[in-house]
Amino acid sequence: MASTPRTKGELKIVASADLHDLGANESPAVSYAWSSWHIGLSPRILPWLAILGLCLLRPNRCLQAWLVWLPLLAVTGIGAGIHHWLKIDDPGFRLFVQLLPTALAFGWTASLLLVPLALRPTKPARFPFLLLGLTVFSLLELALGYDWKEETFVDVVCALALQFMVFGLAAALSLAGRSASRRFTIPRLLGWLVLWSLVVWLALAVPPVSLSLVGNREALYGISGAIGCCCLISLLVTLPFLALAAAVPRYRQRLQQMAVPPQPAPEPAATVQRQERVLA
Amino acid sequence: MKPNARICGLAGALMSLGALAWLCATAAAAEAAVTTTPGSEPSLQIPLESQELAEPLETFNLRFSSVTAPFAKEPDLGRHRIVRGALGFGGPTNNFTRFLWDQTANRLYLDLNDNQDLTDDPEAPFPGEYDGYLQLFPRLKLSLESPSGRHSYLVDLRLGGSNPGQLQGTCAMRSIWQGRLELGGRAYQVGLAENPLATTAAGEAHYFLFRPWDARNEPIRLNPGTPHLVSWSPKIFIARQAFSVAANYKNEAGVPRYLLTLTPTQPPLGQLRASGQFLYRLVLQDPVGYSAILDSPVEEGSLPAGNYRTAEVWLRHGTAEAFYIGPLSLIVRANESVSLVAGGPLTNTVTAQGRGVELALTYRLTGQRGLDYRMTSEDRTNPPSWRILANDKELASGKFAYG
Numbered sequence: 001m002a003s004t005p006r007t008k009g010e011l012k013i014v015a016s017a018d019l020h021d022l023g024a025n026e027s028p029a030v031s032y033a034w035s036s037w038h039i040g041l042s043p044r045i046l047p048w049l050a051i052l053g054l055c056l057l058r059p060n061r062c063l064q065a066w067l068v069w070l071p072l073l074a075v076t077g078i079g080a081g082i083h084h085w086l087k088i089d090d091p092g093f094r095l096f097v098q099l100l101p102t103a104l105a106f107g108w109t110a111s112l113l114l115v116p117l118a119l120r121p122t123k124p125a126r127f128p129f130l131l132l133g134l135t136v137f138s139l140l141e142l143a144l145g146y147d148w149k150e151e152t153f154v155d156v157v158c159a160l161a162l163q164f165m166v167f168g169l170a171a172a173l174s175l176a177g178r179s180a181s182r183r184f185t186i187p188r189l190l191g192w193l194v195l196w197s198l199v200v201w202l203a204l205a206v207p208p209v210s211l212s213l214v215g216n217r218e219a220l221y222g223i224s225g226a227i228g229c230c231c232l233i234s235l236l237v238t239l240p241f242l243a244l245a246a247a248v249p250r251y252r253q254r255l256q257q258m259a260v261p262p263q264p265a266p267e268p269a270a271t272v273q274r275q276e277r278v279l280a
Numbered sequence: 281m282k283p284n285a286r287i288c289g290l291a292g293a294l295m296s297l298g299a300l301a302w303l304c305a306t307a308a309a310a311e312a313a314v315t316t317t318p319g320s321e322p323s324l325q326i327p328l329e330s331q332e333l334a335e336p337l338e339t340f341n342l343r344f345s346s347v348t349a350p351f352a353k354e355p356d357l358g359r360h361r362i363v364r365g366a367l368g369f370g371g372p373t374n375n376f377t378r379f380l381w382d383q384t385a386n387r388l389y390l391d392l393n394d395n396q397d398l399t400d401d402p403e404a405p406f407p408g409e410y411d412g413y414l415q416l417f418p419r420l421k422l423s424l425e426s427p428s429g430r431h432s433y434l435v436d437l438r439l440g441g442s443n444p445g446q447l448q449g450t451c452a453m454r455s456i457w458q459g460r461l462e463l464g465g466r467a468y469q470v471g472l473a474e475n476p477l478a479t480t481a482a483g484e485a486h487y488f489l490f491r492p493w494d495a496r497n498e499p500i501r502l503n504p505g506t507p508h509l510v511s512w513s514p515k516i517f518i519a520r521q522a523f524s525v526a527a528n529y530k531n532e533a534g535v536p537r538y539l540l541t542l543t544p545t546q547p548p549l550g551q552l553r554a555s556g557q558f559l560y561r562l563v564l565q566d567p568v569g570y571s572a573i574l575d576s577p578v579e580e581g582s583l584p585a586g587n588y589r590t591a592e593v594w595l596r597h598g599t600a601e602a603f604y605i606g607p608l609s610l611i612v613r614a615n616e617s618v619s620l621v622a623g624g625p626l627t628n629t630v631t632a633q634g635r636g637v638e639l640a641l642t643y644r645l646t647g648q649r650g651l652d653y654r655m656t657s658e659d660r661t662n663p664p665s666w667r668i669l670a671n672d673k674e675l676a677s678g679k680f681a682y683g
Contacts, residue, residue, distance in 0.1 A: 017628050017643075017664035019602075019655070020600030032634075
């Protein structure tokens with residue numbers, strides 16, 4: 001795959017290989033008309049347009065709401081930067097460093113933007129919302145932001161790994177929110193999130209590790225490594241979004257609404273007195 | 281001379297003559313590679329001998345059966361980490377060779393004579409080498425039962441796993457069976473490569489070996505390919521002659537031997553006119569008929585009528601070699617002529633396809649008819665390269681990636 005030429009117009013492409021007199025070493029030049037439309041029509045921008053669309057919804061039309069772009073850009077930029085600078089041409093490396101973190105960051109961003117529309121403060125359905133929001137937008141980014149035409153085994157592993165990560169994150173965040181509900185602070189939530197992530201990923205690891213124990217030890221190492229990477233990535237991707245929530249009150253409230261179950265409101269004292277009078 | 285003495289002398293002379301005649305007849309039968317059956321052309325019978333190859337030919341997965349009980353007699357291995365097991369090929373048999381693997385000393389003890397005594401096998405133990413996560417035991421003779429009898433395979437054995445339930449391994453075949461045949465005044469090397477996974481005796485011959493005798497020292501590699509081995513077929517057309525082929529294996533008194541029998545046949549023939557440069561060998565395969573091996577010069581000649589579906593086109597020029605293996609439809613009718621355009625020159629070909637912000641470049645090495653070729657000497661660490669030009673100025677360049 002050639003990187004995008006920074007030009008417009010007709011390109012000539014030539015391949016060459018030493019054929020040792022069985023034919024000419026250079027191929028006939030192939031013409032290709034390159035235009036800026038190729039960039040404009042790229043399906044890769046669709047997930048970005050989807051996030052932009054969510055930012056234009058009524059509850060998000062303010063400067064504070066648009067700050068959600070910062071953690072998203074940070075995660076995608078760091079992932080792309082590491083992949084670009086290290087130049088490790090390995091599908092597995094790209095999967096864990098760039099594709100999965102970026103997809104998960106899209107899921108996080110969309111979920112935070114959707115909270116005021118999808119969750120009422122009293123509604124206790126936190127986990128389904130988290131699972132649905134993270135899944136839909138993560139898979140959207142993965143499906144459109146990645147070249148699926150090669151249909152390699154890595155593609156299947158990629159989609160499966162993302163599903164596990166989304167489930168693990170949604171479950172760990174719900175459980176962490178429940179644990180931190182009495183005195184909600186971001187550091188407390190983070191602490192519980194780390195703990196519950198370990199518990200959830202250990203639970204998720206039981207079936208594949210049991211199966212690999214029946215097989216060979218090399219598979220066990222591979223599966224354990226992959227599970228560890230998935231757990232670590234989901235926590236690392238979460239950090240910038242927790243930082244956003246710590247810095248911006250609007251997102252602190254949304255995170256609390258997303259993760260912490262609604263607390264029963266204390267009954268007003270006047271009502272209690274009235275009831276006591278009725279009983280008397 | 282007395283009459284008795286005369287009779288004795290006559291009898292002695294007759295006996296001597298008889299013995300001489302018997303000796304001559306026996307010697308003639310031993311030398312003959314040609315046998316005749318009434319009403320047909322003589323069959324050619326070629327005894328084949330096993331020949332070790334310089335490098336492995338084909339790799340097969342091994343089956344394992346766990347053995348935990350100690351052998352009746354084992355070498356003293358002290359506190360070494362050992363694994364006992366039994367290995368065999370993939371066929372539905374219970375035929376295994378039991379072994380003890382000393383993982384600490386990296387040695388393998390095979391119970392080749394199947395007597396539960398690991399101290400009386402003359403070649404054991406076999407020293408191993410580390411080869412990735414498997415241990416390699418090179419040039420090891422495995423003796424296993426097959427549908428036609430007990431075979432001895434020269435293999436590179438690779439073993440992995442730390443307990444009997446986790447054993448895994450492969451064996452790479454390192455030998456073929458070969459003999460010499462003269463056809464049309466030219467000497468050829470003929471033979472076969474075995475399929476140790478065969479479940480029937482007929483399926484044991486996997487590849488047919490056929491090449492000029494002068495080329496017998498060329499290396500044989502199935503990866504990426506060799507022009508000199510073709511898939512086994514009961515009917516072959518070689519050196520412009522048609523034969524039915526049979527390979528019979530015998531293991532008498534522990535001496536294994538194959539006898540290759542080529543029986544001439546008279547199929548209806550058509551004419552082939554092949555055009556294309558650098559043609560070295562053309563192999564045309566009719567799934568229900570003949571496998572025709574046409575050697576250079578292949579421009580014009582006869583071949584059995586049939587519906588050929590697949591082909592191998594081998595090109596050579598100097599030391600360079602390229603090949604196409606795949607579908608190629610060719611119908612040859614009796615007493616009719618057919619043209620085939622195949623071969624060189626080869627052309628490097630690139631196609632470009634826009635994928636969003638990227639440009640996907642695909643490389644192909646093509647010959648006549650647009651067939652895709654591969655170089656046998658391809659260096660996968662140095663793949664073909666590409667350049668993108670705009671107004672004769674190079675914008676970008678790089679290497680293609682295999683995959």
